[in-house]
Amino acid sequence: MKNIRLLLFLVFIVQSCENSVQKITTNGAQKTLEAGKRQVQEDSGYVKIETDEERIKGEEIAGSLSSKFDDDTIPDHFKIVKNEDEIVQSFLSANLSAIKKEVNINILNNSILYNREGVDYWTFFKFINNKILEIRVEYPDQKSVPNISGERKDLVERIKYRFNVENRRIQIIGYDLSYRKDAVFMTKSINFITGKYIVIRKEKGNKDVVTDGWSAEFENAIYIEDWNLPFLRDKIFWVGNDMEPS
Numbered sequence: 001m002k003n004i005r006l007l008l009f010l011v012f013i014v015q016s017c018e019n020s021v022q023k024i025t026t027n028g029a030q031k032t033l034e035a036g037k038r039q040v041q042e043d044s045g046y047v048k049i050e051t052d053e054e055r056i057k058g059e060e061i062a063g064s065l066s067s068k069f070d071d072d073t074i075p076d077h078f079k080i081v082k083n084e085d086e087i088v089q090s091f092l093s094a095n096l097s098a099i100k101k102e103v104n105i106n107i108l109n110n111s112i113l114y115n116r117e118g119v120d121y122w123t124f125f126k127f128i129n130n131k132i133l134e135i136r137v138e139y140p141d142q143k144s145v146p147n148i149s150g151e152r153k154d155l156v157e158r159i160k161y162r163f164n165v166e167n168r169r170i171q172i173i174g175y176d177l178s179y180r181k182d183a184v185f186m187t188k189s190i191n192f193i194t195g196k197y198i199v200i201r202k203e204k205g206n207k208d209v210v211t212d213g214w215s216a217e218f219e220n221a222i223y224i225e226d227w228n229l230p231f232l233r234d235k236i237f238w239v240g241n242d243m244e245p246s
Contacts, residue, residue, distance in 0.1 A: 067127040070098035070163040078133070080107075080123055087229055090123055092135060099168055105161065105224050111139050113233055114152050114179070132173075133161040152179040161224070172222045175236065184245050190236070195219030199240030209243060 064079035074097035081093050081104075092105040111119045122138040139155040160174035177188045183203060190197040195218040201209040217235060 065125070065127065067130045067133075069094070069127070069131060069133060070096050070168075071165045072098045074098075078125065080125065086118065089120065092125060092133075094170070096163070098163070103170060103224070105135070105170065106227060107135060107137060108227065108229065108232065110137075110157065110229075110232060111155075113229070113237060114155060115139075117151075128160075131162060135159045135161070152181050155179040159227070164223075170224045172224060172227060182245050186240070186244060188240050190218055190239065192218050192222045193220055197239055199243055201243045211240065211243060 064077065066075040066077050068074070069076045069078075076097055077095045079093050080090055082090050087109055088106045089109050090107045092107060094103045094105060095101075096103055107121075107123050109118065109121055111117060111121065119140055121140075124136040124138075126134055126136075128134060135158070137157040137159075141151070141153045156178050158174075158176040159172060161170050162173050163169075164171040171192075173192050175188075175190045175192065177186075179186055185202040187200045187202075188197065189199075194214075195216060196212065196214050197218065198210065198212040215235075
């Protein structure tokens with residue numbers, strides 16, 4: 001009987017280890033704000049975090065990832081690093097074997113830009129087919145602040161990157177922004193390869209409103225060095241703003 005109990009216990013431990021290893025190879029996440037509960041959809045490809053205890057375990061497991069991101073066959077190592085800066089509160093450190101160099105990808109805190117109130121954020125990252133890096137930034141709603149200025153709630157940013165094999169730099173190829181303002185849900189998507197963008201406004205009981213366009217400034221010319229507050233404030237912020245509720 002004792003031997004059977006010991007065997008069952010060992011099987012349980014092995015299964016737990018296998019689940020952890022699976023998270024290491026498929027997901028990347030780090031949270032920079034304390035909170036009681038937080039959940040990301042399981043089918044999104046990101047790590048799922050339900051409670052503080054699970055969050056801590058998830059960060060220990062998935063705080064770094066490896067992927068063959070550049071143009072050689074050697075895995076490149078990525079990890080989120082906390083930074084003591086009000087705007088760039090964290091960055092993604094990328095150790096790229098092809099250029100034998102460590103590159104930092106700044107993760108900007110755009111809460112002040114979009115809501116005029118600074119808050120911490122959650123950051124996640126994952127790889128799509130090894131070659132596309134996606135960083136996701138989530139901002140908590142400012143529940144303690146009266147919504148007198150039309151606060152953008154459920155604010156989420158997604159930024160996509162690739163290694164440009166011609167100039168051997170990290171290029172930003174896409175930006176998606178989604179949020180809710182009053183009873184309106186807004187999504188904005190910019191393709192930094194083609195320069196095209198699309199903005200969709202959804203409101204219950206009304207037909208979706210869609211607008212699109214193109215900008216030469218966005219076409220195949222945006223790199224991680226260009227991703228800063230002035231660029232976001234002067235170029236990205238205004239895309240589709242005329243479709244928001246007044």
